[in-house]
Amino acid sequence: MTAYVLRRLLGLFPVLVAAIILTFAANRFVPGDPITIMLGDQGGNVVLERKLRAEYGLDRPVSVQFVDYVSGLARGDFGLSFRYPGVPVTQVIKDALWISPLLAAAALTLAIPIGIALGVLAALRRNTLADTGIILILVAGLSIPNFALAAFFVWGFALKLGWFPVAGWTTWKHAVLPVVILAIPAAAYLARLARTFMLEVLQQDYVRTARAKGLSERLVVWRHSLRNVLVPILTVCGLIFGGLITGTIVVETIFNIPGLGRIAIESIFARDYPVTMAIVMLFTLFYAVINFAVDVLYGLVDPRIRVEAVR
């Protein structure tokens, strides 16, 4: 098991290296000199310009800048923001840090039970009207983009019915629509998988044996089938988290939630590269860690995986 975990950990390395190089390159080699932009109408002020360049470390060779960047990252220091001159990036994103993961986690918590329940129900009612209906709902849930869904939900539930606020981030009511909208595609994806796996499991010999020895349908489903569906479902949770990260960026923009996703989009338009790249780093790291955790869990649950991977 230790060898397996170490191997997985080593697998994170190339991703981190790629992320560091790409974000550094994006920070340094984008068109337009950030200091010139920052100076604005004080363009002729050579003293101020030199001071700013030194403050941002832009007066040194690129290789030194790169070493500084990497050692900064190791200390959790992302440098200084361009939009707010002199303000550290960490200061800009500090308060937003937990909002995106929180939204994603809430959505996943909501999506897992609903998704599995729908999928199992469809599998048990295979080829009936209920099954077809569920499948069509799932396709719609997977196909309608979250911002289009948001348009319909805000119009219906917030404006017409007045159940929830339109946007903002102060009370728990503000979180309901964003989380539900995030959870819908995740639940639909999980349900499709659960249905496929459940159909497979229901054809296994041990399920037939369980039925043959007269166990109630409830026991067959709960004790003998469902457990075997949960393991493969676990492996796709990493993938789903990737989708949720994308989703939080969109949902935060729509509902005006001050999370990392919204700040990332704002920073692109404000040409605040250090902030944008810090968020790219954080999301990538977050995604990598989630996938690592899922791999380790999967190895724990299923011995075949870790033996195969090490071999």
Added chain:
Amino acid sequence: MNGNVEVVADATGARDFLRRFIRTRSAVLGFILVVLAVATAVLSPWITPNDFSRTNMAFIWEPPGQDFVLGTDAVGRDVLSRLIVGAAVSLVVALSVLSIALVVGTTAGMVAAWKGGWFDAFVMRTADVTLAFPDLIVAILIAAMLGPGIPTVILSLAVVSWPGIARITRSLVLSLRSELFVDAAIVSGTAARTILLRHCLPNIVPALIVRASVGVGFVVMAEATLSFLGLGVQEPLPSWGGMIRDGLPALRSEPHLALAAGTALGLTIIGFNLLGDGLRDLLDPRIRER
């Protein structure tokens, strides 16, 4: 003689395929939606009732009615005309992305499988690393460097789409390598390029078509998402994602813009996904849902 037999076999194969396809209700529904979207896109230069880019301050936020079937937007442009042109924009972007991803992915996958060794390892590790970035994060990275616009959309979606195609191509070519006809080609001194293009490629095209058809829905959705965030298609060109963004602030009094664009976008992606799933189940039982 031999040729005749093959033609007959192909005809029954096609008829059989058509029969099974028609029996799959959801695939037929998807097919109809896709045909509608594609026809709208192709015919867009002729069927728009008004100029999609002409602003008219006398008719801002007109509700749906006689003059403007789906109303107008904040600067008085005809929503229906913009939806129709938006279909063309969306499908052209999707087609470009898939073409690039197919060419790059297939080439990389075929050469990796054939050469093996360090090149294979390099291609596959590059694919792994690419997939380790969340899709939208790749797009944000590229948008930060190139600035928002159609090139950014096409490049970032091609970047996230090629690894999947490369992986499938590689595994298919690897299994073809042990086939007798490939051995025969090698022994008779055929160049590697010819073997790959003439002997291997035709065998993997059906699987690639299935893979691409399953991917169209994703690409259309991703383009709309980027345009919604302002990173994609820029004014004055209409995009469904951009129209929803423009419509959201006015949702209270003029919901027609966001809801019409949302419906068009949703139905189109549902269509592509239903058709893609149907084709996958019919053509290639090997690629199971994962």
